[in-house]
Amino acid sequence: MNTPSLRLRILVLLAGIAILLFSGWAGADPPSRIARLAYIAGAVSLSPAGDNDWFEASVNRPLTTGDRLWVDAGARAELQTGGALVRMKAGTGASILNLDDRTTQLQLTQGTLNVRVRRLAPGEIFEVDTPNLAFTLRKPGAYRIEVDADNDATTIFVRQGQGEVYGEDAAYVIDPRQPYRFTGTGLREYEYVDVARPDDFDRWASSRDRRYDDSRSVRYVSEDVVGYQELDEYGDWRDDPTYGSVWYPTRVTIGWVPYRDGHWAWIDPWGWTWVDDAPWGFAVSHYGRWAYLGGTWAWVPGPVRSRAYYAPALVVFVGGGNFQLTISSGPVGGVAWFPLAPREVYRPVYQVSRSYFENINRSNTVINTTVINNYYNNTNVTNVVHANRTVEGAVVAVPTTAFVQSQSVSGNAVRVSREVVGSAPLALAAPIAPTEKSFRGAAGQGGKPPPRAFERSVVARTAPPPAPVGFAAQQQQLNARQGKPLDEAARKELKRAATAPAPAVKVVAPKQEAPPTVQPPPAASGVRAGEARGRSEQRERGEERRQPVTPPSEPSERAAQPQRAPQQATPAAPEAQPRDIRGRPERRGDDGQRGRADERGNDEPRGQTAAPRPRPRPVEPEPIEPRATPAAPASPAAPATRTRPAEPAVPATPAEPAAQVPAPRGKSEQREEREQRRERPQREPALAPPPARGVPPPEAAPQRATPEAPAVQPREPRDRQEQRGDGAPRTRDRSVAPLPPPVQQPAQRARPEPAPAAEPRGEEPWPAQGRGRNKNKDGEEQKQEDERR
Numbered sequence: 001m002n003t004p005s006l007r008l009r010i011l012v013l014l015a016g017i018a019i020l021l022f023s024g025w026a027g028a029d030p031p032s033r034i035a036r037l038a039y040i041a042g043a044v045s046l047s048p049a050g051d052n053d054w055f056e057a058s059v060n061r062p063l064t065t066g067d068r069l070w071v072d073a074g075a076r077a078e079l080q081t082g083g084a085l086v087r088m089k090a091g092t093g094a095s096i097l098n099l100d101d102r103t104t105q106l107q108l109t110q111g112t113l114n115v116r117v118r119r120l121a122p123g124e125i126f127e128v129d130t131p132n133l134a135f136t137l138r139k140p141g142a143y144r145i146e147v148d149a150d151n152d153a154t155t156i157f158v159r160q161g162q163g164e165v166y167g168e169d170a171a172y173v174i175d176p177r178q179p180y181r182f183t184g185t186g187l188r189e190y191e192y193v194d195v196a197r198p199d200d201f202d203r204w205a206s207s208r209d210r211r212y213d214d215s216r217s218v219r220y221v222s223e224d225v226v227g228y229q230e231l232d233e234y235g236d237w238r239d240d241p242t243y244g245s246v247w248y249p250t251r252v253t254i255g256w257v258p259y260r261d262g263h264w265a266w267i268d269p270w271g272w273t274w275v276d277d278a279p280w281g282f283a284v285s286h287y288g289r290w291a292y293l294g295g296t297w298a299w300v301p302g303p304v305r306s307r308a309y310y311a312p313a314l315v316v317f318v319g320g321g322n323f324q325l326t327i328s329s330g331p332v333g334g335v336a337w338f339p340l341a342p343r344e345v346y347r348p349v350y351q352v353s354r355s356y357f358e359n360i361n362r363s364n365t366v367i368n369t370t371v372i373n374n375y376y377n378n379t380n381v382t383n384v385v386h387a388n389r390t391v392e393g394a395v396v397a398v399p400t401t402a403f404v405q406s407q408s409v410s411g412n413a414v415r416v417s418r419e420v421v422g423s424a425p426l427a428l429a430a431p432i433a434p435t436e437k438s439f440r441g442a443a444g445q446g447g448k449p450p451p452r453a454f455e456r457s458v459v460a461r462t463a464p465p466p467a468p469v470g471f472a473a474q475q476q477q478l479n480a481r482q483g484k485p486l487d488e489a490a491r492k493e494l495k496r497a498a499t500a501p502a503p504a505v506k507v508v509a510p511k512q513e514a515p516p517t518v519q520p521p522p523a524a525s526g527v528r529a530g531e532a533r534g535r536s537e538q539r540e541r542g543e544e545r546r547q548p549v550t551p552p553s554e555p556s557e558r559a560a561q562p563q564r565a566p567q568q569a570t571p572a573a574p575e576a577q578p579r580d581i582r583g584r585p586e587r588r589g590d591d592g593q594r595g596r597a598d599e600r601g602n603d604e605p606r607g608q609t610a611a612p613r614p615r616p617r618p619v620e621p622e623p624i625e626p627r628a629t630p631a632a633p634a635s636p637a638a639p640a641t642r643t644r645p646a647e648p649a650v651p652a653t654p655a656e657p658a659a660q661v662p663a664p665r666g667k668s669e670q671r672e673e674r675e676q677r678r679e680r681p682q683r684e685p686a687l688a689p690p691p692a693r694g695v696p697p698p699e700a701a702p703q704r705a706t707p708e709a710p711a712v713q714p715r716e717p718r719d720r721q722e723q724r725g726d727g728a729p730r731t732r733d734r735s736v737a738p739l740p741p742p743v744q745q746p747a748q749r750a751r752p753e754p755a756p757a758a759e760p761r762g763e764e765p766w767p768a769q770g771r772g773r774n775k776n777k778d779g780e781e782q783k784q785e786d787e788r789r
Contacts, residue, residue, distance in 0.1 A: 028488035029356040031100040032309040035063040042075025045446030050470025056443035066468035068095040070449040082224040087114040093453035097464035110149040114205040130154040134166040134461040155181045166461040171516040220245045221301040224308035227282035234280040246298040266434035271485040274313035290339040302364040309360040317427040336397035341387035345375040349429035351487045406442040439471040457504030467502035
């Protein structure tokens with residue numbers, strides 16, 4: 001094997017190994033997004049991920065997957081993410097099922113959420129899971145979700161935007177047109193709800209929205225920076241020739257320095273995390289850099305068009321395990337830190353990939369790629385020069401006890417001389433193992449929610465990640481790592497030892513890949529809000545007509561079906577009923593249950609395959625009067641010796657009144673009628689399309705215009721003896737009701753018809769156009785004609 005080929009294979013193998021290692025590191029990266037507890041009014045309790053206890057929550061606390069919040073009676077809270085604001089009403093229990101770069105999944109077991117979605121990136125998921133359904137917010141807008149504490153019901157209000165509800169058996173679209181209240185977990189039972197008028201909770205949420213909508217700071221920072229709206233009220237934006245637009249705090253005390261007013265807490269998976277006490281302190285503590293400009297501290301944000309990456313604290317720690325501070329009682333162990341300056345690299349102490357390392361630095365400051373590469377490959381940061389290390393008062397130090405117990409830094413800060421700071425080594429993280437106090441915070445015991453508040457299972461469409469491991473399961477290994485959090489592999493090994501109960505989540509697998517496109521159907525027309533209730537029978541019928549998880553048709557369609565039924569189920573009429581001049585049968589034949597298909601279909605193939613056979617026509621009748629009811633007997637003026645017994649009358653359709661039987665005519669009139677009959681075929685077209693569906697019969701409206709009549713004019717009815725073909729003498733039967741005078745057709749469409757020739761007696765005459773089925777016709781021939789139709 002030649003050398004170039006061997007080298008190529010080696011390079012390919014090394015590249016594959018590098019890709020595998022990178023993919024493993026990338027999967028271990030912590031999320032770039034975090035949630036912020038932005039507002040608290042009243043008693044709000046927090047239970048960290050994997051813990052069973054509750055303690056008082058604090059503003060600016062970063063929240064992540066597994067954290068739970070309980071808003072007690074008379075309290076309110078606000079939760080912020082990069083693109084949404086979530087307000088929680090009193091008596092609300094909620095938790096974070098998942099929070100990563102593309103998913104925000106909340107669990108609402110009871111209470112009320114007011115959600116304002118400001119933006120949604122393509123492919124991003126924002127989902128609220130309740131005991132009844134999973135509600136996915138598909139568009140930016142305003143939403144309100146209510147879960148009854150005692151009843152099994154969830155109410156959805158879409159004030160602006162659009163969402164989708166998913167249950168075990170169905171999925172629907174919800175928009176601002178109609179709120180719904182769902183019960184159960186299959187979306188089978190629901191009812192309309194009146195559009196709620198804004199209450200105090202809604203008005204408070206709207207006032208918070210206006211502050212963020214009118215924010216000036218959005219012009220200077222990335223929209224992914226959480227908490228930037230607070231900067232408007234507590235500082236000013238100015239232009240700096242070196243760094244561009246920078247923010248100066250205006251409501252700080254003399255001698256204030258960054259990362260002094262707050263406390264440290266242990267938050268997995270980042271480790272030691274700074275929690276600032278100032279309302280505006282979240283954005284400036286976890287994004288951007290601090291610069292000392294003209295004797296004043298200024299915050300320098302990252303690039304506006306760059307996606308912001310959250311960092312637990314953008315600082316550099318001073319000293320190691322032997323760092324000492326001098327206090328009134330004597331030397332004690334201490335921890336010190338100072339903020340990173342612009343264009344300085346932040347090196348996470350937690351495990352990250354190369355891509356994450358580059359993104360978290362480029363999104364928080366303008367930095368050279370070469371500098372990033374040098375820092376990533378160099379683990380020794382002792383000799384790195386930092387601009388803020390030498391600034392007077394920039395280094396903040398506290399005793400180790402205050403640090404690890406999450407006590408206030410400003411109340412325990414110790415002044416450190418420049419000589420001590422200059423000679424002490426630098427560290428990536430505080431070399432102190434956390435305790436249970438570090439995990440829960442220094443706040444006191446918080447109010448506990450009712451047991452049912454977090455024991456109820458919820459329905460989810462997106463499968464959440466496994467429940468996080470609690471601090472109790474990690475503590476033993478954390479003591480040996482000296483301030484560094486566990487990596488993903490070590491954390492997976494500890495999941496079996498987790499003692500905190502995992503949230504009960506039932507994931508519903510959607511029956512179709514595409515999202516739903518229809519709304520929950522109303523149960524009936526004309527109902528008011530709170531009265532209409534969906535039924536499972538309606539849903540099942542809708543699924544038969546449509547694709548899976550598609551709701552049933554609207555009630556207007558169902559109401560139209562009974563109106564069409566009479567047209568499709570007209571009673572059958574006797575065979576020898578006379579026909580009108582336009583080819584429409586006065587009544588349907590023996591197969592009348594087939595509806596309009598027989599009425600029209602019998603005419604089409606027979607009129608197209610062969611012309612009607614010539615046969616004698618009856619005497620032309622005089623203008624007739626409206627027929628009597630179908631039950632009326634034949635006219636007594638008809639000669640009984642020349643007619644067959646009358647067949648049982650069948651009621652005609654209401655739109656077709658029966659005609660009266662005329663009196664017998666004289667011989668001169670009969671001769672005139674025969675002459676007219678011989679001339680009529682020359683004026684009638686031989687073939688024409690069948691009568692249009694829905695055209696009223698001429699008996700009910702004989703005065704209608706000619707265009708409504710079909711082109712084919714059927715023959716006049718013969719006497720019953722001739723129709724039956726029983727061999728009797730062919731005589732005219734005036735007991736049969738004659739038809740009205742024919743409508744004259746244009747001469748140019750005429751087709752000559754042979755003179756009335758003798759037709760073999762006893763043979764069934766060829767059916768004319770417009771006539772119904774003939775019971776006496778051979779079954780095989782009838783079947784062929786049906787196929788031709």
